Structure formats: C-alpha cells, structure tokens
Amino acid sequence: MSLSNGHAATRTRAVASYVQIIAINDLLKTHLVRESDGICKYKEGWSDERIAEVVGQVTPENVQKLRQRVYGSSLRKAPVTPAKQATADTALKEIARRLKSIEEALGISLK
Secondary structure (H helix, E strand, O other), X not given: OEOOOOOEOOOOEOOOOHHHHHHHHHHHHHHEEEOOOOOXXXXXXXXXXXXXXXXXXXXXXXXXXXXXXXXXXXXXOOOOOHHHHHHHHHHHHHHHHHHHHHHHHHOOOOO
C-alpha cells in the first residue's frame, strides 16, 4: 500500500503475530529485570513503547499484555532523574508565579 506522499503505509496489528510475540518476548528477556522483591523493571532506555517500536507493527498494548502474562502485572517505574526533577520544579515555580499574577489581577486569594 502506498500513501499519496509516496511513503509506504504500515499497519499496526491489534493482535501480535506469533513471530512478533517471539520477538517481543526475546526483547523482554533482554531488557526487563526481575528485582529481588519480584517486581520487574526495564533497563534504562527501554519501555513497552520502545519494544513495540523495535518489533514494528505492534502496539505498546501488545507488549504490555505479553509482559503482564509472562512477568506479572507489576512494573516498577524508573526513578525520576535529578534533571527531570529540576525541570518539574522549574515548571511548578512558573505555575505558582502565574497563579499569583492572576490572583493579583483579579484581587483575590485562592489560599
């Protein structure tokens, strides 16, 4: 199939094929670590989304379903890095500054 822009169209399957399931499982075995408490986490830089992208034509939900069946439903999220925390802190300070400005413009206090 070809799109009007000349690029080939790709389809994302609602259900992964057997070949895709094997590829997903191989990537899960390589990039998912079961910790001592039994909860799994991805190695840095890996996620359901990234595995879906690498396998191609599958959704992150396809990966999630297989991961949950094989490794359990618990997945530890990666810790927040100092850089991400700093970005979040800066954003919160900006929101607080804007809220204060709105309060002053309206002559109210939302505290």
